[in-house]
């Protein structure tokens with residue numbers, strides 16, 4: 123996508139690979155079964171080894187490759203992403219040992235400087251979980267949002283500490299950074315205006331659901347509304363993870 127930054131879509135979350143003369147910095151590592159594909163894709167553009175893997179958050183489709191990278195790379199995440207993996211939150215989504223916790227963690231920011239290039243991993247507040255890092259490539263003016271931007275509507279992982287109220291504040295913090303290209307957690311590459319639109323849609327959805335809950339609508343009513351308006355299918359992960367928590371948080 124840029125001279126030395128590559129994106130790998132397909133199965134699981136979007137991976138970014140930043141190539142330097144002293145090694146590769148990888149953002150997210152998809153599922154355990156995607157390991158070889160990632161390694162092969164990186165090998166097709168550089169002979170440099172993958173030295174750092176930064177997880178945007180604890181979910182298996184972003185951190186599922188950790189176990190296979192840990193022997194040869196330094197794996198980094200927020201402290202809360204590590205805690206979430208250790209506590210096996212959202213059973214069925216985190217399946218140890220593939221989703222192994224990072225060795226190196228941070229609470230507000232950690233910068234990796236390699237081969238004269240810089241990557242900044244920054245915790246900007248709760249949203250999708252309570253441990254989402256946004257990854258900033260200052261020289262390229264690129265931001266990888268993890269699942270703070272993914273799909274057409276937000277998935278709030280309340281068991282992983284997520285918050286629909288905090289989500290927009292977290293994105294407001296991220297939007298203060300100087301960038302013009304956005305790699306979302308899932309889906310096509312976009313720009314800063316695309317992220318702003320996503321943020322505004324999160325707010326709109328929250329306001330609509332808040333209004334329903336304050337009118338006294340039941341959880342079943344809200345579930346039906348989400349199905350009709352946002353295509354959250356019955357039994358989907360959105361319905362299971364987000365709706366009960368929304369009833370609590372937005373009342």
Ligand SMILES: [Zn+2]
Nearest residue numbers: 179181250269
């Ligand atoms: Zn996720």
